[in-house]
Amino acid sequence: MVKVLISDKLGDDAVRILEARKIEVVFNPDLGKDPAALKEALQDVDGLAIRSATKMTAELIEAAPKLKVIGRAGIGVDNIDIDAATAAGIAVMNTPFGNAVTTAEHAIAMMFAVARKIPQADASTKQSKWEKSKFMGRELFGKTLGLIGAGNIGGIVASRAQGLRMKVIAFDPFLSEEKANDMGVELVSLNELLQRADFISLHTPLNDKTRNIISREALEVIRPGAFIINCARGGLIDEDALAEALDDGRVAGAALDVFAEEPAKNHPIFERENVVVTPHLGASTREAQENVAVQIAEQIADYLLTGAVQNALNMPSVTADEAPKLKPFINLGEKLGSLAGQLVDGAITGISVRFAGHVSELKAGPIVSGVVSSALKPQLATVNAVNATSLAKDRGISITEEKTETSPNFGSTLTVKVETANGAFSVTGALFGGEPRIVRIGDVRLEASLAPNMLFVINEDKPGFIGALGDVLSDAKVNIATFNLGRQEAGGEAMALIALDQELSDDTLRAINALPQIKRAAPLKF
Numbered sequence: 001m002v003k004v005l006i007s008d009k010l011g012d013d014a015v016r017i018l019e020a021r022k023i024e025v026v027f028n029p030d031l032g033k034d035p036a037a038l039k040e041a042l043q044d045v046d047g048l049a050i051r052s053a054t055k056m057t058a059e060l061i062e063a064a065p066k067l068k069v070i071g072r073a074g075i076g077v078d079n080i081d082i083d084a085a086t087a088a089g090i091a092v093m094n095t096p097f098g099n100a101v102t103t104a105e106h107a108i109a110m111m112f113a114v115a116r117k118i119p120q121a122d123a124s125t126k127q128s129k130w131e132k133s134k135f136m137g138r139e140l141f142g143k144t145l146g147l148i149g150a151g152n153i154g155g156i157v158a159s160r161a162q163g164l165r166m167k168v169i170a171f172d173p174f175l176s177e178e179k180a181n182d183m184g185v186e187l188v189s190l191n192e193l194l195q196r197a198d199f200i201s202l203h204t205p206l207n208d209k210t211r212n213i214i215s216r217e218a219l220e221v222i223r224p225g226a227f228i229i230n231c232a233r234g235g236l237i238d239e240d241a242l243a244e245a246l247d248d249g250r251v252a253g254a255a256l257d258v259f260a261e262e263p264a265k266n267h268p269i270f271e272r273e274n275v276v277v278t279p280h281l282g283a284s285t286r287e288a289q290e291n292v293a294v295q296i297a298e299q300i301a302d303y304l305l306t307g308a309v310q311n312a313l314n315m316p317s318v319t320a321d322e323a324p325k326l327k328p329f330i331n332l333g334e335k336l337g338s339l340a341g342q343l344v345d346g347a348i349t350g351i352s353v354r355f356a357g358h359v360s361e362l363k364a365g366p367i368v369s370g371v372v373s374s375a376l377k378p379q380l381a382t383v384n385a386v387n388a389t390s391l392a393k394d395r396g397i398s399i400t401e402e403k404t405e406t407s408p409n410f411g412s413t414l415t416v417k418v419e420t421a422n423g424a425f426s427v428t429g430a431l432f433g434g435e436p437r438i439v440r441i442g443d444v445r446l447e448a449s450l451a452p453n454m455l456f457v458i459n460e461d462k463p464g465f466i467g468a469l470g471d472v473l474s475d476a477k478v479n480i481a482t483f484n485l486g487r488q489e490a491g492g493e494a495m496a497l498i499a500l501d502q503e504l505s506d507d508t509l510r511a512i513n514a515l516p517q518i519k520r521a522a523p524l525k526f
Contacts, residue, residue, distance in 0.1 A: 006026065009051065011290060014296065068303070068304060069300055073292040077094055103231055108160050146200045149171075151172070170188070174395050199228075201229040256269070335450050352402065352419075356406065357404075369389060373388035444495045455500060456498075
C-alpha cells in the first residue's frame with residue numbers, strides 16, 4: 001500500500017483526499033520540528049506533504065530510500081534541497097497559485113496599515129491615550145503605486161489598487177507592453193519607478209538579480225516620503241539601509257511581512273514608529289491554507305498512483321513510456337533556453353522552438369516547456385517545466401512551435417529564438433552521443449559543448465584578440481577548459497563560447513570588457 005507522511009499542519013481535508021484514494025496516511029503535524037524523529041519516520045514512506053516547518057535537507061532526503069515525491073503546500077520551496085531531491089529521483093511539487101489572492105490582499109492591507117498608522121493608533125487607544133492628532137495618515141486615492149514584479153500576485157495587487165483609484169506603474173523585465181496595457185499598468189524602469197511611486201510594493205522572487213533590489217543606492221533616489229511594502233521575500237531590501245532611510249525621512253514608512261532572516265526577533269527595525277511588521281502572514285488565511293492543502297494532496301495522489309505530474313519544480317510533465325526518448329531532447333532544449341535567457345536584454349515578448357529531423361516526430365510539449373522554463377528562469381525563480389507556458393501567457397509572451405522533417409547536417413536539431421523589445425536572439429543545438437551541443441548562434445556556425453561556467457564573447461575578428469583575452473584570464477588564474485570560435489567572414493564580427501574551470505569575478509569580467517576588440521562579454525551558468 002502506498003504511504004504518505006504529513007509532517008506539518010496541513011488540515012483534515014488533505015488526509016481525507018489521500019485516504020479516499022486508498023493511500024495510507026501518517027499524520028504527525030509536529031514531526032517537522034524534530035529532524036531526528038522525522039529522519040526515522042521517512043524510512044518507509046512513498047510521499048511527503050509539508051509546509052514550511054519541515055526542512056528537507058540533503059541528509060533527510062538521503063535517509064528516505066522509498067520517497068518518490070515531496071509536496072509543498074504553498075509556493076516557497078526554500079526548505080527543500082531540490083538538487084538533492086533531483087539527484088535522488090524525487091519529484092518536488094508545490095502549489096504556486098493557491099495563495100496568490102491571499103498574499104495580494106495582505107499587501108493591500110499592509111499598505112493601508114502603514115499609511116493610516118493603524119497598528120500604532122490601535123495600541124495607543126487600547127492604553128486609553130486617545131492621541132487623535134498624533135496619527136495623521138495618508139490617503140491611497142490618487143496616489144501612484146509602483147510594483148516591482150507584476151506577475152500573478154503583483155497583477156492581483158494592481159487590480160485591487162486600481163479599484164482604490166490608484167495609478168499603477170510597474171518594473172518587470174518579463175512583462176510585455178501588450179500585457180501591461182491589458183492590465184492597465186504603465187511599464188517603467190526601476191529608477192523611474194523609485195522616483196515616481198508614492199507606494200512601492202515588491203512582488204518578485206529572490207534570486208541573484210533581485211537580492212537587495214531596494215538597495216542603499218535605490219533608497220538615495222527614491223521619491224521623498226514614499227512608503228515601502230514587502231510581502232514577497234526577505235532579502236529583497238537592504239534592511240540596514242532602509243532603517244537609515246526611515247530615520248532621516250526619505251522613506252515615510254515601511255510595512256514588512258518578510259525578513260532576510262526568519263524568524264525575525266529583536267530586529268532593530270522594530271524600534272521605528274513608522275514601521276508595521278507581521279510574522280510572514282502573506283499566505284495565512286483559512287481559505288488559502290485549505291486550498292493549498294487540497295491541491296498538494298491531489299497532486300501527490302495523482303503522481304503516486306498514476307504517474308501524472310503537476311507543478312513539479314524538477315521534472316517535466318511526461319509519461320513513463322515517453323521519458324527515454326524525450327529526456328535527451330528536453331535536456332538540449334533546457335540548455336538552449338538557458339543560454340538565450342541569460343543573454344537576451346529586455347522584456348521577452350516571444351519564444352519559438354523549431355524542431356528539425358527525427359525530433360519533429362516526438363511530443364513537443366515537454367521540450368517546449370523545458371525551453372520556456374529555462375529561458376524565463378533568470379528572472380522567475382518559481383518557474384518550472386510545468387507552469388512555464390502559463391506564466392509566459394500571463395505575461396503576454398507568445399510561444400510558437402515549428403516542425404520540419406528534414407535536418408540537412410544532423411539527424412535532429414532544435415532552434416530556439418527569443419524575441420524582446422530590443423531584438424531577437426537565436427541558438428541551434430544538436431545531440432552528439434546523447435549530449436547537448438551548440439552548433440549555431442544566430443548566423444554564426446560554431447560547435448561547443450556546455451560546461452557549468454562559460455564565457456560568451458562577441459569581438460572584432462582581429463589578430464591578437466585571443467592572446468589578450470588569455471592574458472586577462474591568466475592574470476586572474478582562470479583556466480580555459482575549451483575554446484570554441486565562429487565567424488561569418490574574415491575581419492568582421494567573431495563569436496566564442498569558452499568553458500572555464502571556475503566562475504569569473506566581477507573585476508575579471510570588467511577587465512575582459514575593457515579589451516579594445518570586445519563588443520560584448522557575458523558569463524553563463526549551466
